[in-house]
Amino acid sequence: MKKFSSTLAWICGILLFVYLLVDTMKLSDVFTKHEVVTKETPIVLEYWEKWQNFEADAMRAIVDRFNAEKIRNKDGRPIQVHFFSVTEIDQKILLATAGGIPPDIAGLFDRNIMTYSERGALLPLDGRMKRDGLSRDDYLPQIFMFCLHEDRVWGMPAVPEALALYYNKKLFREAGLDPDKPPTSIAELDAVAEKLTKYDEKGNIVQLGFSPCEPGWWLPQWPMWFGGTNWDGEHLTCDSPQSMQAWDWIQSYAKKYTIKKLNHFGTKTVPFASSQNYFMQGKVAMELQGDYFLQFVKICAPNLELGIAPFPMVDPAMGCVTQTGCSILSIPKSAKHPDEAWEFIKYVQRQDVMEDLCRRQWRFSPLKKTSPDFYTNHPHPYIKIFRELAESPRSQGWPRFSIATEYDDELLQAIETLWQLQETPAEAMKKVKTRIQPILDRRNERWAKIKQLRQKEWDREDNWQ
Numbered sequence: 443m444k445k446f447s448s449t450l451a452w453i454c455g456i457l458l459f460v461y462l463l464v465d466t467m468k469l470s471d472v473f474t475k476h477e478v479v480t481k482e483t484p485i486v487l488e489y490w491e492k493w494q495n496f497e498a499d500a501m502r503a504i505v506d507r508f509n510a511e512k513i514r515n516k517d518g519r520p521i522q523v524h525f526f527s528v529t530e531i532d533q534k535i536l537l538a539t540a541g542g543i544p545p546d547i548a549g550l551f552d553r554n555i556m557t558y559s560e561r562g563a564l565l566p567l568d569g570r571m572k573r574d575g576l577s578r579d580d581y582l583p584q585i586f587m588f589c590l591h592e593d594r595v596w597g598m599p600a601v602p603e604a605l606a607l608y609y610n611k612k613l614f615r616e617a618g619l620d621p622d623k624p625p626t627s628i629a630e631l632d633a634v635a636e637k638l639t640k641y642d643e644k645g646n647i648v649q650l651g652f653s654p655c656e657p658g659w660w661l662p663q664w665p666m667w668f669g670g671t672n673w674d675g676e677h678l679t680c681d682s683p684q685s686m687q688a689w690d691w692i693q694s695y696a697k698k699y700t701i702k703k704l705n706h707f708g709t710k711t712v713p714f715a716s717s718q719n720y721f722m723q724g725k726v727a728m729e730l731q732g733d734y735f736l737q738f739v740k741i742c743a744p745n746l747e748l749g750i751a752p753f754p755m756v757d758p759a760m761g762c763v764t765q766t767g768c769s770i771l772s773i774p775k776s777a778k779h780p781d782e783a784w785e786f787i788k789y790v791q792r793q794d795v796m797e798d799l800c801r802r803q804w805r806f807s808p809l810k811k812t813s814p815d816f817y818t819n820h821p822h823p824y825i826k827i828f829r830e831l832a833e834s835p836r837s838q839g840w841p842r843f844s845i846a847t848e849y850d851d852e853l854l855q856a857i858e859t860l861w862q863l864q865e866t867p868a869e870a871m872k873k874v875k876t877r878i879q880p881i882l883d884r885r886n887e888r889w890a891k892i893k894q895l896r897q898k899e900w901d902r903e904d905n906w907q
Contacts, residue, residue: 484522485515485782491549492531492769495715496737500802501525501549501600507798508789521782523547535774539563544774546783550597552588552768553840553847559596560844560889560896565773566904567595570784576791584837585808588768591842592893594900597772598787599808601800604764604828604837605660607754608721608735609728611747613638613649624728624751626758628667628691631728638727639699647699647707650720652728654692655704655861657714660730662853663765664688666838668756672853673841678878680853681871687756689867693860701862717742733828737804750824752831764831766839768808775903806832844885849878 491501505525512520526545528534532554538544540563550558558564571577578586578595585602589595611621617637625631631652638651650656654664665671668691670684679685696704713719715738720726722743730753739746752762771787773780789795793809797816800807804822806829817826831837840846856870865873 481518482520484520485779487521487523487547487779487782487786488545489523489525489547489549489786490528490531490535490545491525492528492551493549494527494529496741497734497803498525498527500799503802504790504795504799507795508786513785513789515782515785521785523786536561536563539774539776542776544777546773546777546779547786548772548774549600550770550772552770555588555596555770555772556591556842556844556846558772559591559594562896562899563775564596565775565777565780566900567598567773567784567787569904570788571595574788576788580791580810581808582810582832584766584832584834584839585768587842588766588839589770592897592900594904597770598791599796600769600771600790601803601805602766602768602808602832603732603734603805604766604832605730605732605753606764606824606827606831607728607751608731608739609749609751610721610724610726611749613724613727614749621747621749624749625754627754628756631754632694635728645703647703648725650699650704650707650726652726653695653699653704655695656720656726656729657731660765661692661857662850663838664692666763666765666836667753669760671838671841672849673843673846678849678875678882680856680874681868686867686871689857689860689871692857693863693867696861696863714738715742719743722746733805733822733825734803736822736824750827752827761836762831762834763836763838764828764834766832766837768839843882844889845878845882848881849874852878 489505491498493501502525505523509522514520531549532551535544535548535550535554536558548564555564559566576598581599582602585599589597589599607624609624614621614634619634619637625634635651638649639647640649642648655661662672665680665682665685665688668684668688670679670682670688672678672680672685707725717723719738719742721729722739724746736748736750739748753764755761755763771790773783773787777783790799793807793811793813796809797807797813801816801820804820804825806825807816822828841849843849852874856865856874859865860867860870
C-alpha cells in the first residue's frame with residue numbers, strides 16, 4: 443500500500459508539472475524529428491513572455507521583425523524566434539529550468555531577478571555585454587538596476603514603467619475645480635477628493651474622488667510619497683516616521699468615508715481592463731496608475747477627458763517621486779541555445795528596435811539616449827512625464843532583497859487590517875517586523891554560507907567567448 447501511495451504521488455507530481463507547462467510546450471520539443479541539418483536550417487528559439495493582449499502583440503511584432511531580418515548565429519545558420527504568451531510565468535520558468543527544459547528566452551518581472559539568480563536559474567550576461575560593446579551606462583540607472591544582483595547582470599531591459607496621477611478633467615470641471623491644475627500635495631489631494639466625492643439620497647457613495655486602495659496594486663509603496671521607504675538597503679523600515687505617516691493616511695480614508703460605504707461602492711467587483719472599470723466610467727475621479735494604463739483607457743473609454751500629472755508628495759518641496767519597474771529579458775540556465783538567445787536580446791537593445799517596442803506598448807525608453815522623433819511620433823501624449831519621473835533621484839522600485847515578495851505579502855495583510863480598522867498602523871507594522879525579520883535573518887545566514895560557491899559558479903557560467 444505504501445509503495446502504491448508513493449507511485450501515485452510521483453504520477454500526480456508529473457501530471458502537475460505537465461499541466462503547468464503544456465500551454466507553452468510544443469510537440470516538436472517532445473518528439474524530436476530526425477532531419478538533415480544544413481547551413482540554412484534555422485536555430486529555433488523558444489521565447490516565453492508574461493504579456494497578454496496588446497502588450498503581447500507589441501513584442502510579437504518585434505519578434506516578426508527579428509525573424510524577417512534573418513539574423514544568423516556564429517556558424518551562419520539563421521535564427522528564428524517562436525513567441526509564446528505564458529500565464530503564471532514565475533512558476534513555470536522555475537519548474538522548466540529545474541526540469542532541464544526551459545525556454546531559450548524568458549520575459550520576467552523585475553522582482554524575479556534576485557530570487558532566480560540566487561537559485562541558479564539564470565545565466566549571467568556581463569561577459570556578453572562586454573564582448574559586444576553594451577554598457578550599463580547606456581541605460582537610465584533607475585531602470586538598469588532591476589537587471590542587477592550582486593553587481594552582475596542577469597537580464598536586459600525590455601520596457602520600463604513608472605506611475606503617475608490619472609484624473610478625470612470633466613469631473614474636476616463639474617466640481618468647480620480647474621481641470622488644468624491637479625493637486626500638488628497630499629493635503630491638496632485629500633481636499634480635492636472630498637469635493638469630487640458624491641452621495642445619493644441614502645448617503646451611499648456614487649462617485650469617489652480618490653482612495654489609496656483604488657486600484658490597490660501598489661499599497662506597500664505609499665511611503666515613498668511621504669519621503670520614506672520600506673527598506674533602506676539593510677533594514678526593514680515599515681515603521682519609520684515617514685512610513686507610519688503613509689499608513690495613517692491610508693487609514694484616514696477608511697475612517698472618513700467609512701468601510702461600509704466604500705464596500706457598498708464596490709470598485710473591486712468590476713473587471714479592470716473593461717469599460718466597466720469605475721475610473722473609465724467616471725465613477726472614480728483620480729487614481730495612481732502606470733504609463734501603460736492610457737492604452738487601456740483609449741480602448742475602453744476613448745471619450746474620457748483625461749489628465750496626467752506627477753502624483754503629489756506630502757511636501758511639494760521634496761520634488762517628485764514615482765515607483766519604477768522594468769520587464770526583463772533573461773536566459774534561463776540550461777537553455778538549449780544561449781548564444782542565439784543573446785543575439786535576440788541584444789537585438790531588442792538596439793535603439794531603433796527598443797523605441798519601436800516602447801512606442802507599441804506606450805512606454806518610455808530605458809535607454810539614456812532617444813532619437814529626435816521618439817516623442818514626436820509617440821502615441822502617448824504624456825509619456826515625457828513618466829520618463830522625467832523615472833529619472834528623478836527619488837524614484838524607487840520593488841525592494842531589492844531576498845524576501846521582498848514575502849515582505850510585500852505581509853505588508854498587504856497589515857494594510858488590510860488597518861483599512862478594516864481592526865488594528866492601528868503601529869500595531870499592524872509591529873507584527874510585520876516581528877514576522878519578517880527572523881525570516882530575513884535566516885535567509886541572510888544561508889546566503890552567506892553559499893555566496894562564495896555561487897559566485898564561482900557564476901564566474902564559470904559567464905565565461906562566454
